[in-house]
Amino acid sequence: MTATLPETTARATARPPRIALVGGTGAVGRTFLELIAQRGFAFESIRLVASPRSAGRTLPVPGGTAVVESLETCDFDGVDLAFFSAGTPLSAAHAPRAAAAGALVVDNTNAFRMDPASPLVVPQVNGDLLARRPESGIVANPNCSTIPLARLLKPIQERYGLDRVTVSTYQAASGGGQSGIDELRADTAARLADFSAPAPEDSKFGPGLAFNVVPAIDKLLEHGGTLEEQKMRQESRRILDLGSLDLTATCVRVPVVNGHSEAVVIDVQQEADVRELTTLLDAQEEVRVWREGWPTPRTAAAEPDLVHVGRVRTDPENPRRVLLWLVADNLRIGAALNALQIAEKAVAHGIVGGSR
Ligand SMILES: NC(=O)c1ccc[n+]([C@@H]2O[C@H](COP(=O)([O-])OP(=O)(O)OC[C@H]3O[C@@H](n4cnc5c(N)ncnc54)[C@H](OP(=O)(O)O)[C@@H]3O)[C@@H](O)[C@H]2O)c1
Incomplete structure (x- = not known):
């Protein structure tokens, strides 16, 4: 086993990137924030972007707090690195406008994985694809499995x-997001109390996942x-x-x-x-x-x-x-860590704004 240290700050950059984290309130987004702090990923600022339900909430981010913005109304001006983990249709609709505004997008959804203009990257396997900025401005993060x-x-x-x-x-269950985790916990508690309890209404997992x-x-x-x-x-x-x-x-x-x-x-x-x-x-x-x-x-x-x-x-x-x-x-290797390792390599290669 060999450990790889973050390459992020090793090479001099003009300034660290300004980050937007779309889906920053979700299971992958929160894991991503944890990893930024743990790996010492250098950044100038972090914006959190989520649904209108979360807009206006003040949440902790490494080094301070951020007020959540709504994806519908946020612009990506001045963003160097945009991470998307809010679902495939939202990435399809909004990631191109972040890339058009100059950000390098790292997308965690299925929206661009087979797009020839967007490399599909596992840094330990084909990280050399990050030597130049993709035509689309988007790097796709593969599926968690x-x-x-x-x-x-x-x-x-x-x-x-x-x-x-x-x-x-x-x-x-966490592969189904925070609501998947919540459902498994509640379903397990309900079945422990009464093994014939019905499956949760509108279960994310069809017949319910507890003891199944x-x-x-x-x-x-x-x-x-x-x-x-x-x-x-x-x-x-x-x-x-x-x-x-x-x-x-x-x-x-x-x-x-x-x-x-x-x-x-x-x-x-x-x-x-x-x-x-x-x-x-x-x-x-x-x-x-x-x-x-x-x-x-x-x-x-x-x-x-x-x-x-x-x-x-x-x-x-x-x-x-x-x-x-x-x-x-x-949540880490299958999503947030791979995305952050893509960003670390992209910064090291100088293809992220601020480091260009
Ligand atoms: N979980 C995994 O292991 C995993 C692995 C690889 C890839 N992914 C992909 O990553 C994405 C997110 O997964 P997750 O597990 O983090 O899900 P999650 O816990 O359900 O989080 C979803 C995130 O998307 C935001 N969102 C929902 N509707 C939105 C809208 N209309 N506009 C803007 N933001 C919206 C949510 O914001 P609110 O809090 O405001 O609702 C939340 O931040 C999915 O595409 C998933 O397929 C997940």
Whole structure:
């Protein structure tokens, strides 16, 4: 395991960026604020932007407070870096106007992930794409389950070659935002009191998530797969630059508050040696391989900025089939941390206003 220090302030910039955080009151936005403080990301100012419901509230931000602005009426003049995590339709409508005003946008939603003018970036995998400002002014942050998977597939592809990837996810309630966390807590309390309690009205998770698992995340598509599963395939292909990668996902919501897990089966082109594979994965930036026991969302939470890997093995009947288990904090690695690491690299490359 190697740790990467923030590159942010290491290189001289004319001045630190002025930040706008759209969705700054949500689960990802609040995590982002925590990470800015923890990683010492240098900034000149932070504006919080959210819905009209939150507009006017004064909330803490690193170094002070900010009055929440409404996205509908806010302008992005003078903003160098705009982070969007308020939902796909809102990013589609408003991120281009932030980019047009000169901001580098880092977008956490599905709006631009397949847009050729907007790179889809996992800094540890294809961070070199941040060497120049994207044509659209927007950098897309991949899906929360795709990011940790791509970080492990990259070295496996380079060493053994990839034939096929089959993944089953076990995704936490926080992937559905703060309201997902709130619903799981309330549903769990209600069912503990009365196991026949009805599912929450308008549950975010269909039949309700407490004491349950739900094999459908995001929209159901015509072919019977879900949008979440399609995102994992399409985004992995784009990030790894493997246009025809054969990747199949089954995405399942589980009653965990935070931290996504994935059971991954990888068919590789050359026979794999487990000891060598373990060493290879452990040498990746911010990856920890558990040689004893295995990670779970609870145990991995002690080191939330690492991708945790366990149960690394080959199929006893097929040495070209690798199997592993991974756990990663979806709010951090799957969203806010990846976005901040994009910003750190973008600043280091001088493509953010103030550093240009
Ligand atoms: N949660 C994850 O693990 C995760 C991972 C990767 C990507 N994402 C993506 O990140 C985005 C936000 O996720 P989240 O988990 O932070 O959700 P969340 O907790 O529900 O927060 C949603 C945020 O969007 C704001 N918002 C809602 N309607 C708005 C409007 N009409 N105008 C302006 N702002 C509005 C909310 O502001 P108010 O407080 O004013 O309502 C809040 O700040 C989603 O697109 C999600 O798909 C989430």
